[in-house]
Amino acid sequence: MAIVKKSSAVRKLIATAQGYFSHARAEAQPYAQKARELAVAHRSLLTVALVVVAAYVFGALFGESTFVLAYRSVFSKLVEGRKLQFSHFRKTQLLAEHDEQFISARYEELVKLYLGPFARSSGIYPASYMGIYARESCTECFMIQIVDGTIWLVDPRRIHRRGGVEHQMRMREALEWVKLALKDITGRGEFVDGIEFVVSVADPIQSTDTTHTYNLPESDGVARPVFSVARCDVSSNIPFPMSLGESLRDAHPDGFMYRKGIQPQEWDERMVDLGLEDSLAMEKKKPKAVFSGKVAPSSMFADESRAEDACGQIGASAIDRLSRKERDLVEARVRGRCGLECCDSGDGEAFVTPALQQQYLFNIHTEEERLWSNRLPWILFSSSCPLISVLPCGQWFEPLLKAFVHYIPVDMSMANLTRTVREWRQKRETYDVMRESQVFARDYLRVDAITMYVRILLLEYLKLQKVRRNEPDPNAIRYFPTYAGNIFDE
Secondary structure: OHHHHHHHHHHHHHHHHHHHHHHHHHHHHHHHHHHHHHHHHHOOHHHHHHHHHHHHHHHHHHHHHHHHHHHHHHHHHHHHHOOOOHHHHHOOOOOOOOOHHHHHHHHHHHHHHHHHHHHOOOOEOHHHHHHHHOOOOOOOEEEEEEEOOEEEEEOOOOHHHHOOHHHHHHHHHHHHHHHHHHHHHHHOOOOOOOOEEEEEOOOOOOOEOOOOOOOOOOEOOOOOOOEEOOEEOOOOOEEOOOOHHHHHHHHOHHHHOOOOOOOHHHHHHHHHHHHHOOOOOHHHOEEEEEEEEEEOOOOOOOOHHHHHHOOOOOHHHHHHHHHHHOOOOEEEEEEEEEOOEEEEOOOOOOOOOHHHHOOEEEEEEOOOEOOEOOOHHHHHHOOOEEEEOOOOEEOOOHHHOOEOOOEEEOOOOOOOHHHHHHHHOOOOHHHHHHHHHHHHHHHHOOHHHHHHHHHHHHHHHHHHEOOOOOOOOOOOEEEEOOOOOOOOOO
16 A cells, blocks of 8 residues: 555656646757857857757756756857857847748738728728818828838828927837838848828827727717727727837836837847846746836726726726735736825835735736726736736737736726636746737737738728829838938928
8 A cells, every 4th residue: 555655646746747847948949049059159069069958958957947047147148259249149039939921811810800890881981080080189190101112201290390209209110110021021032102191199089989988089980090009999980000119118117217218120139138037937927917107087987086086996006906915816006096196006106116026926917097908918928927907998009908817807897807817826837928929019010010900901991992192192201211300300
């Protein structure tokens, strides 16, 4: 009998050990890939062998945490010795899990969803977007035209000179994504000449075509193809990537606060940095959820008094309230005003940077203002498990996310937040969700993939556009490729 018990115990011990080493190898895989990339950059077979072996040995024996430290200390010196700049290395780091054809197919499905209202009707006529473009309320709107392979900016409201920093950042980013997409389109032998579209850099949409109870524009029952920073479930406005620079500014105020724009490639580099800045294995992270952001009366309510009454019961203000009562489960750094109280948690401490937020097992995404938030992209890239309250509005990629695969859902009221944290911090599946969120980010939120989305969107939009431009607007500003200088200069 004793022999049987001992045999059973040995089998359990072996199974546990196998599970541990399997887990360690899985965690080491991404860094082994980084090692291969570095070695290939050196063009040295000896370096290939040494780096790859070191990657697997450190990852398998000591886990991800120790390997990251070793990687950063040892391999960074190796790079320095070879006079290879990390900026060159970074450009190859956001490697997609799936191939281009798979990602392209998913983005094609998404574009069809967004353009569906116009495909089901008679197409896109100028009246459907010029009507809203001419409204006084469209104060943060401009147009982009492409004629004879040239990108033109139509900006009678002078946003590029007089607009706020946030609006100028969004305008610059929209123009840069169009430029990258146009280069890709031209390189493939395709054309989008004659296309024109209205872009709004306001929060978050300009029109709705379905009756609703949100603090959004009233419905006029008409589908309008206005490109906007976010998509809402009561609107046909088309989501366009133009908030990544703004997200970096909020996340890294020391480096981006006074800049009015970023180059898209900076996004990839910052996300690689975010991964390298994490040196904690999952089991060593703080077993609670973190939120760092803004708080304001929720736009879930059209009536301002109801929104004020709901302060502390929904979104970021609810997280702030919970963080004061459940300190062992929720930590918040919020600023803003909601109701009669001014929220400034953490004894006036600054927002927690993305790098420091990775010390927590969970990171919360919820409404910060106007039913959306720009924090989600880098939360998905991070090594924390995303807790997401699904909002009526969101960025272009959000319909592709799946609950319990890429994130764990929580109510906007945060009524189930503490229960979710208690339950999921004990689960092995938490690690799987975190990894899947990172895979999603590498697939869909790197520069090449975002450019792919914009390319597909422009090509499909043009198919529905009934009247094409033969020449640019008389007051248009040439942006690319022949403009010499910076249209944003004073």
